[in-house]
Amino acid sequence: xxxxxxxxxxxxxxxxxxxxxxxxxxxxxxxxxxxxxxxxxxxxxxxxxxxxxxxxxxxxxxxxxxxxxxxxxxxxxxxxxxxxxxxxxxxxxxxxxxxxxxxxxxxxxxxxxxxxxxxxxxxxxxxxxxxxxxxxxxxxxxxxxxxxxxxxxxxxxxxxxxxxxxxxxxxxxxxxxxxxxxxxxxxxxxxxxxxx
Amino acid sequence: xxxxxxxxxxxxxxxxxxxxxxxxxxxxxxxxxxxxxxxxxxxxxxxxxxxxxxxxxxxxxxxxxxxxxxxxxxxxxxxxxxxxxxxxxxxxxxxxxxxxxxxxxxxxxxxxxxxxxxxxxxxxxxxxxxxxxxxxxxxxxxxxxxxxxxxxxxxxxxxxxxxxxxxxxxxxxxxxxxxxxxxxxxxxxxxxxxxx
DNA sequence: ACTTTTTGAGACACTAGAGTCCCATTTTTA
DNA sequence: TAAAAATGGGACTCTAGTGTCTCAAAAAGT
Numbered sequence: 001x002x003x004x005x006x007x008x009x010x011x012x013x014x015x016x017x018x019x020x021x022x023x024x025x026x027x028x029x030x031x032x033x034x035x036x037x038x039x040x041x042x043x044x045x046x047x048x049x050x051x052x053x054x055x056x057x058x059x060x061x062x063x064x065x066x067x068x069x070x071x072x073x074x075x076x077x078x079x080x081x082x083x084x085x086x087x088x089x090x091x092x093x094x095x096x097x098x099x100x101x102x103x104x105x106x107x108x109x110x111x112x113x114x115x116x117x118x119x120x121x122x123x124x125x126x127x128x129x130x131x132x133x134x135x136x137x138x139x140x141x142x143x144x145x146x147x148x149x150x151x152x153x154x155x156x157x158x159x160x161x162x163x164x165x166x167x168x169x170x171x172x173x174x175x176x177x178x179x180x181x182x183x184x185x186x187x188x189x190x191x192x193x194x195x196x
Numbered sequence: 197x198x199x200x201x202x203x204x205x206x207x208x209x210x211x212x213x214x215x216x217x218x219x220x221x222x223x224x225x226x227x228x229x230x231x232x233x234x235x236x237x238x239x240x241x242x243x244x245x246x247x248x249x250x251x252x253x254x255x256x257x258x259x260x261x262x263x264x265x266x267x268x269x270x271x272x273x274x275x276x277x278x279x280x281x282x283x284x285x286x287x288x289x290x291x292x293x294x295x296x297x298x299x300x301x302x303x304x305x306x307x308x309x310x311x312x313x314x315x316x317x318x319x320x321x322x323x324x325x326x327x328x329x330x331x332x333x334x335x336x337x338x339x340x341x342x343x344x345x346x347x348x349x350x351x352x353x354x355x356x357x358x359x360x361x362x363x364x365x366x367x368x369x370x371x372x373x374x375x376x377x378x379x380x381x382x383x384x385x386x387x388x389x390x391x392x
Numbered sequence: 393a394c395t396t397t398t399t400g401a402g403a404c405a406c407t408a409g410a411g412t413c414c415c416a417t418t419t420t421t422a
Numbered sequence: 423t424a425a426a427a428a429t430g431g432g433a434c435t436c437t438a439g440t441g442t443c444t445c446a447a448a449a450a451g452t
Contacts, residue, residue: 029306031227085382110224110225137383138382138383139381139382139383140375140376140379140380140381140382140383141383142375143372143375143376146363147358147363147364147372147376148376148381150354150357150358150363151351151354151376151381152381153354154350154351154353154354155347155350157350158346158347158349158350161346162343162346167342167343167346168340168343176339176343179336179338179339180336180339180343180344180347180380181380181381182380182381182382183336183379183380183382184336184376184377184378184379184380185335185336185344185347185348185377185378186281186334186335186336186378186379187333187334187335187336187337187338
């Protein structure tokens with residue numbers, strides 16, 4: 001054992017493969033079998049059990065991992081820097097890019113709620129951004145920041161879903177989400193291309 | 197037997213109670229047990245089995261019933277009449293009011309996809325409304341009608357969810373959804389109260 | 393009041409999926 | 423190359439949930 005016991009090359013790799021496969025499969029069908037997950041991870045079912053004692057433990061690990069990825073995406077977006085609108089655009093782009101993981105993490109809230117030590121740093125950052133934007137007058141101040149956040153998640157989720165199902169060209173997704181999120185579906189000011 | 201065999205008073209009532217309980221429970225947790233559903237419906241488990249041979253049959257019935265309610269809501273909104281914007285507002289209001297059922301029917305798309313004879317009259321009506329609005333220039337014409345529809349469902353779903361969890365006062369929900377759906381989260385034109 | 397229908401409760405058999413072991417290989421590491 | 427670690431496969435057991443059946447009581451209909 002050269003490195004720390006937690007992430008030693010071999011173990012770490014298999015573990016990640018399992019968690020990743022779990023997130024991907026469970027995102028599509030949360031009733032996916034452990035056998036299916038093991039197969040998708042190209043690992044024996046017994047190996048899977050060696051890493052995760054029971055289903056709950058695996059699911060929890062997959063959720064935590066996905067949340068970590070999402071948090072990282074939010075961090076990368078540096079939402080506390082620059083104009084709020086630009087920050088929000090970076091945020092959306094980063095989130096949509098997490099694809100599978102986002103669909104999984106928010107596909108079944110019940111799993112998330114059972115997470116005792118769910119650290120909502122992510123929500124905190126997003127909330128801060130929204131409130132900053134409201135204070136600056138660029139985001140609707142007549143609704144709560146919570147509602148706007150719910151809207152953002154919903155739109156991002158919708159975009160990721162549409163992308164996964166190929167209903168929208170993968171590149172255009174973020175642009176679509178941003179456009180609709182910012183301006184809604186109305187277009188009373190016809191003739192004025194907004195985003196372009 | 198005085199009336200048709202399908203809806204005779206007693207049978208019809210129990211059946212509806214079961215389907216309704218199923219939709220409500222499954223909306224909250226789609227892994228709800230048949231025993232739990234029976235209990236919620238205040239019915240013996242054997243009685244439940246008497247009406248629905250197996251779980252699939254019950255789920256299918258619950259989905260179909262929910263879809264029917266939703267379709268009725270859309271019909272009531274008469275989306276093909278009057279100004280598109282007003283029609284859309286009626287639509288959103290009607291959908292949000294279906295609450296549980298909407299959360300259930302769209303909470304797990306996989307169930308819906310397994311429905312062989314899913315008649316998408318509902319989607320048709322909504323699509324028509326959107327396309328009419330786009331033609332008239334009141335709805336964003338630069339994105340597909342499909343995308344707008346996805347947005348509408350997402351926002352309505354989010355609103356229903358927020359209402360169920362009590363994060364938004366029940367009456368205000370529809371207004372919130374409409375406001376954000378129409379105008380997005382941006383508010384560059386500060387000082388101009390849009391909806392009021 | 394009498395007949396028919398519907399019901400609830402319990403006993404049972406069955407199954408898919410979960411979780412546990414063991415052991416012969418392969419892979420890694422020293 | 424030898425020792426140690428990791429793996430895959432298979433054989434099990436166990437359980438929750440499902441589905442079936444029977445029977446006596448309650449409800450509804452006549």
